[in-house]
Amino acid sequence: MSIVTTSKEEQDAVEPRVGPVPQGEPEFHPYHHPAAGWGAAKSVTRFLMSERALVDGPRAIMKMNHENTGFDCPGCAWPDDTKGLHLDICENGIKHVTWEMTHKRVGREFFAAHTVTELSEWSDYDLEDQGRLTEPMVYDPESDRYVPISWKEAFELVGRTLRELDDPNRASFYTSGRLGNEATFLYQLMARELGTNNLPDCSNMCHEASGRALQASLGTGKGTVDLKDWETADALFIFGVNAASNAPRMLTALAEAYHRGAQIVHVNPLVEAAATRTIVPHDFTDMALFKTTKTSTLNLQPRIGGDMALIRGMAKAILEQSVTDPKALDQEFVDRHTAGFEEYRALCEATEWEEIERQSGLSRDDVLKAARVYEEADRTIVSWCLGLTQHEHGVDTVREIVNLLLLRGNLGREGAGPSPVRGHSNVQGNRTCGIDHRPSDEFLDRLGEVCGIDPPRAHGLDTVDTIKAMHSGDVTVFVGMGGNFALAAPDTPYTYAALRKCELTVQVSTKLNRSHIVHGRQALILPCLGRTEKDHQRKGVQSTSVEDSMSMVHLSLGMKRPASPNLLSEPAIVAGMARAALPDSETPWAWYIEDYDRIRDTMAKALDGFEDFNRRVRLPLGFRIKQPARELVFLTPSGRAEFSSAALPDVVPAEGTLALGTMRSHDQWNTTIYSDNDRYRGIKNLRTLVFMNRADMRERGIEDMGPVDITSTARDGSHRYLKGYLAVPYDIPRGCAAGYMPEMNVLCALGDYSTQSDQPIMKHVNVTISPASPNP
Ligand SMILES: Nc1nc2c(c(=O)[nH]1)N[C@H]1C(S)=C(S)[C@@H](COP(=O)(O)OP(=O)(O)OC[C@H]3O[C@@H](n4cnc5c(=O)[nH]c(N)nc54)[C@H](O)[C@@H]3O)O[C@H]1N2
Ligand SMILES: Nc1nc2c(c(=O)[nH]1)N[C@H]1C(S)=C(S)[C@@H](COP(=O)(O)OP(=O)(O)OC[C@H]3O[C@@H](n4cnc5c(=O)[nH]c(N)nc54)[C@H](O)[C@@H]3O)O[C@H]1N2
Ligand SMILES: [Mo]
Numbered sequence: 001m002s003i004v005t006t007s008k009e010e011q012d013a014v015e016p017r018v019g020p021v022p023q024g025e026p027e028f029h030p031y032h033h034p035a036a037g038w039g040a041a042k043s044v045t046r047f048l049m050s051e052r053a054l055v056d057g058p059r060a061i062m063k064m065n066h067e068n069t070g071f072d073c074p075g076c077a078w079p080d081d082t083k084g085l086h087l088d089i090c091e092n093g094i095k096h097v098t099w100e101m102t103h104k105r106v107g108r109e110f111f112a113a114h115t116v117t118e119l120s121e122w123s124d125y126d127l128e129d130q131g132r133l134t135e136p137m138v139y140d141p142e143s144d145r146y147v148p149i150s151w152k153e154a155f156e157l158v159g160r161t162l163r164e165l166d167d168p169n170r171a172s173f174y175t176s177g178r179l180g181n182e183a184t185f186l187y188q189l190m191a192r193e194l195g196t197n198n199l200p201d202c203s204n205m206c207h208e209a210s211g212r213a214l215q216a217s218l219g220t221g222k223g224t225v226d227l228k229d230w231e232t233a234d235a236l237f238i239f240g241v242n243a244a245s246n247a248p249r250m251l252t253a254l255a256e257a258y259h260r261g262a263q264i265v266h267v268n269p270l271v272e273a274a275a276t277r278t279i280v281p282h283d284f285t286d287m288a289l290f291k292t293t294k295t296s297t298l299n300l301q302p303r304i305g306g307d308m309a310l311i312r313g314m315a316k317a318i319l320e321q322s323v324t325d326p327k328a329l330d331q332e333f334v335d336r337h338t339a340g341f342e343e344y345r346a347l348c349e350a351t352e353w354e355e356i357e358r359q360s361g362l363s364r365d366d367v368l369k370a371a372r373v374y375e376e377a378d379r380t381i382v383s384w385c386l387g388l389t390q391h392e393h394g395v396d397t398v399r400e401i402v403n404l405l406l407l408r409g410n411l412g413r414e415g416a417g418p419s420p421v422r423g424h425s426n427v428q429g430n431r432t433c434g435i436d437h438r439p440s441d442e443f444l445d446r447l448g449e450v451c452g453i454d455p456p457r458a459h460g461l462d463t464v465d466t467i468k469a470m471h472s473g474d475v476t477v478f479v480g481m482g483g484n485f486a487l488a489a490p491d492t493p494y495t496y497a498a499l500r501k502c503e504l505t506v507q508v509s510t511k512l513n514r515s516h517i518v519h520g521r522q523a524l525i526l527p528c529l530g531r532t533e534k535d536h537q538r539k540g541v542q543s544t545s546v547e548d549s550m551s552m553v554h555l556s557l558g559m560k561r562p563a564s565p566n567l568l569s570e571p572a573i574v575a576g577m578a579r580a581a582l583p584d585s586e587t588p589w590a591w592y593i594e595d596y597d598r599i600r601d602t603m604a605k606a607l608d609g610f611e612d613f614n615r616r617v618r619l620p621l622g623f624r625i626k627q628p629a630r631e632l633v634f635l636t637p638s639g640r641a642e643f644s645s646a647a648l649p650d651v652v653p654a655e656g657t658l659a660l661g662t663m664r665s666h667d668q669w670n671t672t673i674y675s676d677n678d679r680y681r682g683i684k685n686l687r688t689l690v691f692m693n694r695a696d697m698r699e700r701g702i703e704d705m706g707p708v709d710i711t712s713t714a715r716d717g718s719h720r721y722l723k724g725y726l727a728v729p730y731d732i733p734r735g736c737a738a739g740y741m742p743e744m745n746v747l748c749a750l751g752d753y754s755t756q757s758d759q760p761i762m763k764h765v766n767v768t769i770s771p772a773s774p775n776p
Helices: 007-011 036-051 056-063 092-102 108-113 123-130 151-164 183-192 208-218 227-232 249-261 284-289 308-325 330-339 340-348 353-360 364-376 395-409 427-432 441-450 463-471 490-500 570-581 589-594 596-608 694-698 743-747
Strands: 138-141 147-150 173-174 236-241 263-267 277-279 299-300 380-384 418-422 476-479 506-509 522-527 535-537 540-542 546-548 552-556 660-661 690-691 707-713 719-729 737-740 765-771
Touching: 108 147, 138 151, 151 476, 151 506, 151 522, 151 570, 173 463, 173 743, 183 427, 183 441, 183 546, 183 570, 183 596, 208 418, 227 249, 227 418, 227 596, 236 249, 236 364, 249 277, 263 364, 299 364, 308 340, 308 364, 308 395, 308 596, 353 364, 380 395, 380 490, 395 418, 395 596, 418 476, 427 546, 441 596, 463 490, 476 570, 490 743, 552 743, 570 589, 589 596, 660 743, 690 694, 694 719, 719 743, 737 743, 743 765
Parallel strands: 173 476, 236 263, 236 380, 263 299, 380 418, 476 506, 506 522, 660 737, 690 719
Antiparallel strands: 138 147, 138 522, 535 540, 546 552, 660 765, 690 737, 707 719, 707 765
C-alpha cells in the first residue's frame, strides 16, 4: 500500500463548518431525563415547524412502517414491530421523514444565482437546507455554475464518458444504504455488465467488520436473530451503540425486556441515554403519567477498543467456572456444532487477568459481573454497532462475540444469537442484492447465467481504495447512488482532492450536499424520488423492497406527490445510465422500469433466498431471508461454527496520547445535521467539541469548556489537526476522548484502515489534545 499524506494546503482548503450557525452560547448540562418520552415529542414539534411540515409530517408518519401499505422509514435499519403495532415510530425517524418532505426547493434559479466557488464556503447545513433538488443539473466550468440539463443529455454524458474509458475499472460506483433492493440489483448489474466490481458502499465504513467476522465464524454475513428473539432473551448485551439516537426503536425492546425481568448489560465508554431509562413513546399511558422504565441492569465502561478483552475475560470466567460447574459450558453444543474449541480454551487460559484488566480498562470484578449475567441466562443475545466495528481489530472482536455465544450454545434457538445493529435502512439489502466489491464466484456464476452477462471476476475497489485510485488517477469516473461521499469518507482534504481529480462525478441525490460542490472536471446532479414519494411507471405505481437489520424483506410504497415533476426514480436513473453506457446491452432496461415486478422476477432467479419474491414480498410482514446459521447449518470450510483464536490487541494509548472515537450527535443523520444540539449528552449550540475525562483535562491544563487543539498522528507518522474545539468534561474513561463525525474525518488518515476489514479506523484515532494555541 502506498503511504498517504495530506499537505497543509489540502487541509486548509476544507470548509470547517458542517452544522448550522449556533443559536446561542455553547452549553453543557448533564442530561438526567429519560430517553424518548416528552423531550422527544417536544423536539419533533420544533422540527416539524422548522420544516413547515406540521400538516404533512404527521399524516405521512401515520403511513410509515405499515404492513406493506406504507413506506419504510428511511431512518435506521431496526425492524418493524412484528405484532402489527402500527405506531412504532421514533423522534429521529420522524425527523428523517420530515427532512425529505420539506416544502423548500432548490431549483435552477438558485444555481443561477450562486457559483460553485461561492457555495463551497457555505456550511453543509445551509446547502441541504435549500430543500429538495428539482431537475438534473450539469456543471458549467465557464460560469462556475450548475445549469439545467435534460435527463436524456445527462444520461448521454454518463454513457459517453463510460464508453470512452479504456478500462471499465476506471469507474467506481458507490452506494449509500438507502437505495432500495430493485435499484440496487440493477445498479450492480450495470457495473458488472460494464465489466467492473468497483462497488464501494457505505458499509465499507460501517459493518464490513461484522460481515467478515460472521462469515468467517458462521458462514453467513448477517446476524441470526429476529425481533421475536429479542422478545424472549433472558440477557441482552448491547455493545457500542448509541441506541436512543441511532436505533431509537430499540428502546421499546429494551423497556419490554426490563419488564419481563431480562438482564440488560450496556458496554460503552460513554453511558448513553439508552443505558438509563425511557418513557416508551407510543405507550400513551406511560407518556401521560411520565412513567419511566429502566433500560439497563448493568453498565460497563471499557476503554475505547477494550471490548475484546472484556469478552475474552467473560469467556475465561465461563471456562473457569465450568471446571466445578459443568452446566456453565454447553459441551454438547460445542462438540456437535463447533470447530477450534480446544485452541480457544487454551488461549483463554493463557490470557492473564492482568492483561484483560489493562486492555479492557475494567476491573476483574466488573468482568466477572458481566460473566455472571451471561452464565445465569438461558438465552442470550449480543448486539453491537459501530463502537465495535470501526477499529483495527473489529473482525476479531465480533468473532470473539461469536466465541462467547458458542460456549453456551446461544445460537440456532429462540432468544439467542448475534444481532448487529445495521446503519442505513437498506444497507443490509444492498449487500444481499449484490453490492459487494468482493463477490463470490457462486454469486457471479448465477448472475451471469440468469442475466446473460459475463461478469468480471477480479475483486473491485472498496471505499478507501476508490479514494486512493481517484487520487492517483486510476479511477476517473465516480458515481454516487445517494449518500454524501465527500463528507462521509475519511481524510476530508484528501478525499476532496481525489474527487476533484475525476473526469466525471455523478451524484444521485435528493438534496444539495458537499459531494455536489466537491466535484470532477465534469459533474452531474441527478435528483431522485425519495422513499415517501409516489413512483409512477408505465404499469402503474411501483413499490420497492428493503431488508432490515434482522433479514426481513418487505415492500415500501411512497404515497406523496413527488417534490418535482422532473424527478426520476432510482431504478429509472440506473436504467437510463445503463442504456446510454451499454448501447448493445441485451438486458431489458426500459422494460424492467415499466414494472418493478419484472426486476423482482429476475432477482428471484439470481439471488439466494429470493425464491417466489413477488408473492412473498406481498405477505403482510414480507418475508425473512433464510439464515442457514440460524438452522445450525454452517457454510464454513469445516461445516461447523468456527471458534477464532486471535491474540488480544494492544489498545492502550501511548503515554500522553488519547484514543478518540468519532460519533454522531442526537440531532444528525450521518452527514445531515439537524441542529447543533445533542440533547441526551446535554449539549446545546456546539458541535466543535471533544468529550474528555476531567483528569485528562486537568493534566493538560485544559479548563472546562476550554478551547483545545487536537492533533492526530497516523500510522505513517503524518499529522492532522483540528483547532479551537471546546473540551467538555465528561464521564468517559481516562485515555479516551470522543467527538462528532463528519467534522472529525479531517483527523482520520486515509491510510489508517483495518487490515482485517479494510474499514477506516474511525473509533480509535490516535490524538494529542492541548490547550488551544493563540491564533498567529
Ligand atoms: N438518528 C440517527 N440514526 C442513525 C444514524 C444517524 O446518523 N442518526 N446513522 C445510521 C448509521 S449509518 C449507522 S452505521 C448507525 C450508527 O449507530 P452507532 O453505532 O450508535 O453510531 P455512533 O454515533 O458512531 O456511536 C457509536 C457508539 O459507540 C460508542 N463507542 C465508541 N468507541 C467504542 C468502543 O471502543 N467500544 C464500545 N463498546 N463502544 C464504543 C460510542 O460511545 C457511541 O455510543 O446508526 C444509524 N442510525
Ligand atoms: N469519522 C466518521 N466517519 C464516518 C462514520 C463515523 O462513525 N465516523 N460513519 C460512517 C458510516 S457508518 C456511514 S454509513 C457513512 C455514511 O455515508 P453516506 O451514506 O454516504 O452519507 P449520508 O450522510 O447518509 O448521505 C446523505 C445524503 O444522502 C442523500 N439522500 C438522502 N435520501 C436519499 C434517497 O432516498 N436517495 C438518494 N439517492 N439519495 C438520498 C441526500 O442527498 C443526503 O445529502 O459515513 C461514514 N463516515
Ligand atoms: Mo452506517
